[in-house]
Amino acid sequence: MLKRKGKLKKNVAVIISVLMMFVMGTPAGTVYAASTLRSTYGKTLSNSGAAVNYSQLNNSSTLSAIKNQYNSITMENEMKPDAILGYAPTLLSVSDAKAKGYYIPSGYTESTVPTLNFNTMDAVLKICYNNGLKLRAHTLVWHAQTPDWFFRTNYSSSGSYVSQSVMYARMEMYIKTLMNHVYLGSYGSVVYAWDVVNEYLHAQTSGWSKIYGSNLGTQAEYVKRAFQYAYDCLSYFGLTNSVSLFYNDYNEYMIPDQIISLIKYINSGNKLCSGVGMQSHLSTSYPSVALYKTALQKFANAGLEMQITELDVGNTSDSSQASYVYDLLSAILSVKKAGGKITGITWWGLYDSVSWRSSNKPLLFSGLNSPKTSYYSALQAYTNAGY
Numbered sequence: 001m002l003k004r005k006g007k008l009k010k011n012v013a014v015i016i017s018v019l020m021m022f023v024m025g026t027p028a029g030t031v032y033a034a035s036t037l038r039s040t041y042g043k044t045l046s047n048s049g050a051a052v053n054y055s056q057l058n059n060s061s062t063l064s065a066i067k068n069q070y071n072s073i074t075m076e077n078e079m080k081p082d083a084i085l086g087y088a089p090t091l092l093s094v095s096d097a098k099a100k101g102y103y104i105p106s107g108y109t110e111s112t113v114p115t116l117n118f119n120t121m122d123a124v125l126k127i128c129y130n131n132g133l134k135l136r137a138h139t140l141v142w143h144a145q146t147p148d149w150f151f152r153t154n155y156s157s158s159g160s161y162v163s164q165s166v167m168y169a170r171m172e173m174y175i176k177t178l179m180n181h182v183y184l185g186s187y188g189s190v191v192y193a194w195d196v197v198n199e200y201l202h203a204q205t206s207g208w209s210k211i212y213g214s215n216l217g218t219q220a221e222y223v224k225r226a227f228q229y230a231y232d233c234l235s236y237f238g239l240t241n242s243v244s245l246f247y248n249d250y251n252e253y254m255i256p257d258q259i260i261s262l263i264k265y266i267n268s269g270n271k272l273c274s275g276v277g278m279q280s281h282l283s284t285s286y287p288s289v290a291l292y293k294t295a296l297q298k299f300a301n302a303g304l305e306m307q308i309t310e311l312d313v314g315n316t317s318d319s320s321q322a323s324y325v326y327d328l329l330s331a332i333l334s335v336k337k338a339g340g341k342i343t344g345i346t347w348w349g350l351y352d353s354v355s356w357r358s359s360n361k362p363l364l365f366s367g368l369n370s371p372k373t374s375y376y377s378a379l380q381a382y383t384n385a386g387y
Contacts, residue, residue, distance in 0.1 A: 035379050035382075036068055036069050037069045037070060037364075037378070037379075038067075038068065038069050038070055038071050040379060040382040040387070041329075041345055041378075041382060042070065042071045042072075043387075044333075044336070044382075044387050045336065045342055045343055045344050045345060046343050046344060047071065047072040047134065047136075047192070047307070047343060047344030047345070047346070048069070048070050048071055048072060048344070048345060048346075049070050049071075049072035049073055049074060049134075049136060049344060049345065049346035049347070050066065050069070050070050050072075050073060050074070050346060050347045050348075050349065050350055051073070051074045051075070051076045051310065051346065051347070051348045051349055052066060052073050052074070052075065052076065052350060053075070053076050053077065053078065054075070054078050054120055054123070054124060056350065056354075057073075057124060057127050058127075061368070062350070062368060063127070063131065065350070065368050065369055066133070066350070067131055067132065067133065070133070071132070071133060071134060072133065072134040072135065072136060072192075072344060072346065073128065073133055073134075073135055073136070074135070074136040074138050074309070074310075074346050075121075075124060075135075075138065076348075076349075077145070078120050078121060078124060079121055079124075079137055079138055079139070080138070080139060080142065080145045080146075081139075081140075081141075081142060081145060081146040081147070081150070081174075082145045082146060082147055083117075083120065083121075083145075084116050084117060084118070084121070084174075084178065085114055085116065085117075085146070085147055085150055085174075086114075086115070086117055086147070087147060088147075088149070089114040089115070089147075089149055089150075089155040089156075090114065090115040091112040091113065091114060091115070091155060092112060092113050092114075092115055093111065093112060093113075094108070094110070094111060094112065094113055097113040101177075101180070101181065101184070102116070102173065102177045103172075103173060103176035103177045103180055104173060105169050105172045105173060105176070107165065107168065107169045107172075108169040108170075108172075108173055109166070109169065110166070110169075112154070112155065113173065114150070114155050116174070116177060116178065116181075118178075118181055121182075122185065122187075125182065125185065125187035125188065125190060125191070126186075126187050128187065128190040129186070129187035129189070129190050133190065134190050134191075134192050135190045135191045135192070136191075136192070136193045136194075136195070136307075136309065136344075136346065137182070137191050137193065137194045137195065138194075138195045138198070138248070138309075139194075139195035139196075139197075139198040139248065140174075140175050140178070140194060140195070140196050140197070140198075140226060140230065141171070141175075141196060141197045141198065141200075141208070141222075141223070141226045142197075142198040142199060143199065143200070143203040143204055143205075143206035143207075143208055143209070144199070144204070144206070146206065146207065146208075148207055150170070150207060151167065151207025151208070151210060151211060152207075161207065161210045161211050162211065163211075164211055164212060164222075167211050167212075167222075168222070168225060171222070171225065171226060171229065172225075172229045175196075175226065175229040175230055175233070176229055176232065176233055179194075179230060179233040179234075180233060183233070183237045183239070191243065192242070192243055192244065193243065193244045193245075193246060193274075193307065193344075194230060194243070194244070194245050194246065195246050195247075195248040195277055195309070196226050196227050196230045196245050196246065196247065196273070197223050197226050197227070197247055197248070198248045198249070199248070199249050199250060200220060200223050200247070200249070200262070201218075201249055201255060201258055201259065201262065202249060202250065202251070208222065218258055218261040218262040218264075218265055219262075219265045220262075223247075223262070223266065224265060224266045224272070227245060227266050227272040227273050228272055230245050230272075231245060231270075231272045244274035244275065244305055244307075244343070245272065245273055245274050246273070246274060246275060246276065246277040246305075246307065246309075247259065247262065247263055247266070247273055247275075247276055247277065248276075248277030248279060248309055249276070249277070249278075249279060250279040250280075250281055250310075252276065252278045252279065252280070252295060253278075253287045253291050253292045253294070253295040254287075254295075256294075256295040256298040256299060257298070259276055259299075260298065260299065260302045260304070263275070263276065263302075263304060264302075274304075274305045275299070275304035275305030275306055275307070275341070276299050276304050276305075276306055276307075277307050277309040277310075278295075278296070278299075278306060278307070278308050278309060279309055279310040279311075279348075280292075280308050280309070280310060280311040280312075281310060281311075281312055281348070281357070282311070282312070282313050282314070282324075282328070283313065283314035283315065283360070283362075284313060284314065284315045284316070284320045284321060284323075284324040289324070289327040289328050289331050292328065292331065293331040293332075293334075293335065296331065296332065296335050296340065296342075297335055297340070299340075300335055300338075300339070300340035300341070300342075303341075304341070305341045305342075305343055306340065306341060306342045306343070307342070307343055307344040307345075307346070308332065308342075308344065308345040308346065309344075309346050310346065310348040311345060311346060311347050311348060312347065312348045312349065312355060312357055312360075312362035312363055313325055313328070313362050313374070314357055314360030314361075314362045315360065315361060315362070318361075318372055318373045318374065319373065321361070321362075321372070321373070321374045322372070322373040322374040322376075322377040323377070324374075325364070325374040325377050325378050325381070326377040326378070326380060326381045327381075329345075329378050329381040329382065330381045330384065330385060332345070333381065333382065333385040333387070334385065337385065337386070347363055347364065348362075348363075349362075349363050350363070350365065350368060351363055351365035351366060351367050351368055351370070352365065352366050352367075353366075353367070364378060
């Protein structure tokens with residue numbers, strides 16, 4: 001009970017310290033005028049990020065706000081497989097695909113290749129390059145938002161599912177063509193991390209499971225091969241020491257041992273996977289910060305690089321969110337300070353009304369330039385951590 005009282009007093013103190021700034025006539029924004037997420041977390045963790053969409057990047061006011069708070073972005077949807085492949089295939093001959101620079105592996109036995117549309121991605125890379133922003137590339141292999149025709153014979157929605165060997169060749173073609181395109185281009189230097197495989201341990205029925213089977217546990221060969229293909233690209237361009245490859249998942253605080261086991265399997269023989277992307281879609285009611293920190297510490301003990309990749313915190317009030325955010329970021333920073341390789345925090349959205357969880361008001365801003373109490377508690381956690 002004493003422990004709970006102590007924690008309650010601390011949380012109340014955080015809220016009071018921020019609110020007193022207003023009561024005493026000193027707005028919190030004035031106190032932290034020189035501090036932003038970029039100048040604090042971006043400095044210490046290297047990457048302070050937010051998920052955005054292309055239209056937001058194309059709006060000068062929004063872009064200015066992004067650059068003020070963040071030095072990294074993740075595209076919410078524009079780099080997912082369905083955005084690159086399209087909802088219906090446009091097929092090229094293999095010879096035409098080669099002429100366009102597509103990577104066609106030796107094991108590729110089909111006569112056609114689907115067109116990959118890089119137009120939006122290329123525009124995003126250019127914006128990042130011209131505005132001093134880095135990019136987390138999200139995502140290459142995912143059971144969702146991947147068109148079903150990609151897994152079927154002749155790339156036809158009416159075809160049967162292809163064999164495992166055919167799908168391996170398709171996956172290699174897709175991953176290496178996309179990554180080659182990025183790093184052969186003028187702006188590829190902005191990409192510092194890739195979510196190679198997303199949510200495999202929570203995968204629902206998809207083309208991947210239709211071909212390779214379900215319930216493969218922590219030793220799924222197609223997952224390991226995806227990392228091998230991505231690593232091959234980084235190795236070719238000499239980027240294995242500067243670009244990280246992640247396994248990304250949600251509810252990661254519930255299954256840390258499984259994630260560690262999966263990454264150990266991926267890295268058996270050669271280190272292909274840098275670490276874990278902790279999505280961190282949280283709520284003030286669950287998980288507890290203690291449970292989250294336990295998972296974080298397990299990943300640190302396993303020697304994994306960690307990035308918090310899709311953070312948001314659902315809540316029932318600004319004050320409860322502010323207390324939770326303070327405790328959460330304090331925990332993250334304490335693991336960092338103890339030697340954990342935590343290299344970024346990305347919030348999943350710019351402000352509440354554009355969040356995928358808008359009814360839960362899960363972000364640090366109520367509007368583009370309207371910080372909430374939780375924003376100031378995030379900065380307070382950073383200051384109190386001794387940075």
